Amino acid sequence: METVIIGLPSSGKTTIFNALTGRSVPVGDFSAVGRQVHLADVPVPDARVDRLSALYLPKKTTNATVLFRDPPLAYQENGALSPAGLGEVRKADAVTVVLRAFENESVSHPLREVNPLRDLRTVLDSLVLADYEVAEKRLVRLDKEAKRDGREYQVLKSIVERLGAGQLLGRGFFSAEDEKLFSGFAFLTAKSLVAVLNDGERSVDHAAVEDEARSKGIAVFPIRGDLEAEIAQLETAEQAEFLKDLGASEPAKDRFLRHVYAHLDLVSFLTVGEDEVRAWSIHRGTTASRGAGTIHTDLEKGFIRAEVVGWENLLACGDWPEAKKANKVRLEGRDYVLGDGDVILVRFNV
Secondary structure (H helix, E strand, O other), X not given: OEEEEEEOOOOOHHHHHHHHHOOOOXXXXXXXXXXXOEEEEEEOOOHHHHHHHHHHOOOEEEOOEEEEEXXXXXXXXXXXXXXXXXXXXXXXXXXXXXXXXXXXOOOOOOXXXXXXXXXXXXXXXXXXXXXXXXXXXXXXXXXXXXOOOOHHHHHHHXXXXXXXXXXXXXXXXXXXXXXXXXXXXXXXXXXXXXXXEEEOOOEOOOHHHHHHHHHOOOEEEEEEHXXXXXXOOOOHHHHHHHHHHOOOOOOHHHHHHHHHHHHHOEEEEEEOOOOEEEXXXXXXXXXXXXXXXXXXXXXXXXXXXXXXXXXXXXXXXOOHHHHHHOOOOEEEOOOOEOOOOEEEEEEEOO
């Protein structure tokens, strides 16, 4: 899964990137000119992987990961994000919007006053405008080609109408059929959105922005970005004492990943063996055949059946053969819905 981090200048998006990834990227350059995309793959904490790895002692242990992307962004004179500069954002599965929620005279705000609610609206308006331009351009083209009877034209009309009214499309806008049809558009406002409230020593009230974000289906994650970024640079053993002062039991990246997984309705299934113990992220409701396809496309194409056992049952039995003897391993077909913590062995033929 990939999440991209965006925000207005001086919101602290690179500070948040550092806090969530443990990187130490220099902060303070708000211009897109000459800046590179900052990338970091962060493993998702999963005690099930650790315990199964201790059982199998594999050559390799692989947690599910989230790729964080902090791209350079272009801004308009009014402080809004430039639609032309949002191409990098369209690649992501989720969008993390960083909102400044701290006062600091040494860090000026491009819109003069610190107001996270206004900033949220400014960013969302930018995303809506960018999507509107894409949808309207395609609609005009279909109109010129006299292709008004197809499903694409009809849905695009409703998209343009909704965006023209300033509304987000939202995660549930597209049906399963339409998702495939419109996947190439990568509409920004149909992605999962998370608002990170970047607090500081002098925090501003953000009750209003939290209420509005949640009313739009946007998850909210408050974080003391500056301190969490510093803590992320420490060794694991040193972090606990500093986190305790913040009232936290684990680093920001772990809390954020759990938060995002819950918001995106993601679960993990597992594969085990002497070579590797690995977790695979999928959306809740994914079938066994499609889950097999996340491992390798050949497994989905040639899917026959899956042997499935709950991770706790596998641990209790000690290994796969013993789990079979105890009748804990089930044979499931291609339409079986994978559960969180299912350990599977895919049988296939290509």
